[in-house]
Amino acid sequence: MLDAKLIADQFPSLKQAVNGRRLVYLDNAATTQKPQCVIDTITRYYTSQNANVHRGSHSLTASATQAFESARETVRDYIGADSTKTIIWTRGATEAINLVAQTYARSALKQGDEILVGEMEHHANIVPWQIVAQQTGAKVIKIPMQTDCSLDMAAYQKLLNPKTKIVALAHITNVTGTRQPIEQAIGLAHLVGAKVLIDGAQGIVHERIDVSILNADFYVFSGHKIFAPAGIGVLYGKQTLLEAMPPYHGGGKMVDKVSFDGTTFDKLPGKFEAGTPNVAGALALATAIKWYESLSIELISTHLHDLVTQTCRGLTQIEGVRIIGIQESASLLSFVVDGIHHQDIATLLDQQGIAVRAGNHCAHPLMEALGVKGTIRVSFAAYNTKEDVDQFLEAVSKAIDLL
Known part of the structure; x- marks a missing residue:
């Protein structure tokens, strides 16, 4: 079993607080954080x-x-x-x-x-x-x-x-x-x-x-x-x-x-x-x-799959959330919330210490095909934990309630 917390300890940037909350970095498809050895x-x-x-x-x-x-x-x-x-x-x-x-x-x-x-x-x-x-x-x-x-x-x-x-x-x-x-x-x-x-x-x-x-x-x-x-x-x-x-x-x-x-x-x-x-x-x-x-890519793959599965299950239980093209084989997913702009959700998540990506993700043709202006994207790395997902899901629920 992968010890994600032990991996996270090797990343100085993950030890900081954002807006008074523990940083949960879920924008890894944009760029990953860097381990101390790098x-x-x-x-x-x-x-x-x-x-x-x-x-x-x-x-x-x-x-x-x-x-x-x-x-x-x-x-x-x-x-x-x-x-x-x-x-x-x-x-x-x-x-x-x-x-x-x-x-x-x-x-x-x-x-x-x-x-x-x-x-x-x-x-x-x-x-x-x-x-x-x-x-x-x-x-x-x-x-x-x-x-x-x-x-x-x-x-x-x-x-x-x-x-x-x-x-x-x-x-x-x-x-x-x-x-x-x-x-x-x-x-x-x-x-x-x-x-x-x-x-x-x-x-x-x-x-x-x-x-x-x-x-x-x-x-x-x-x-x-x-x-x-x-x-x-x-x-x-x-x-x-x-x-x-x-x-x-x-x-x-x-x-x-x-x-x-x-x-x-x-x-x-x-x-x-x-x-x-x-x-x-x-x-x-x-x-x-x-x-x-030095890590096990097989263990990482299993770990990321578990995180995405946990996230999908949690999001589907939140009213108004729609996941775009569920692909549990990768470490990322995108979703929209009915009647709420994606950037508003991302801003409220940031206020709770959650870093995600919102927008068109440099994929205008895909957004046009999907019929949306943009999505919220959450993406995981080996250092993310189940607790990160729990904090993220709680933050999404709060953001939707506020909006």
């Missing part, structure tokens, strides 16, 4: 390792470079990639998607080509494809969802055709927690020659994935969703694709030789990592992954 890694880098990487000849830069590349190896091992050459550091999942859109897609697409994007996607997995479609003459086509907020696989199969060049889907959606059938979607896309990008921003913390088995052409995620700091993320891509793609940014480090007659670029992964990287972020991400691996 904070210590950042502090250690800036106090004793601070130097640029792959440059210079002094001891600090040698130490920083070794740690930086060791962090890349940690990520490679965690997601089952064949080579560190396929692990590209980015600022997060959003930049990683934009990198693929503006390098692979912009080079490969032509007039009339089609990009299939799920209706439940985060804006970060919609807008970059719309931009590249405008640049190339391609079309972005929606893969609809079903009434239970699952991907309409029958519609998806009908949409796939020789013009389909790219499919973009979330591993787990950020509003309803739907775990999409990405394995099947990838296999079907490959039958028509399309490449597939999976947005793993929510999925990376729920499952231990193996990209060599998954067979996605690209898989992206953000460090801050898995207990690392903001500003660091990962693009995994199949090596043959990455090697054929042009650079995304130009500058130092990503070049082999520069002259006014022309420039030759560095090999992978350096080709896509122009300028001074987020060294502290990379080191902290590696620490976060190792810390997370």
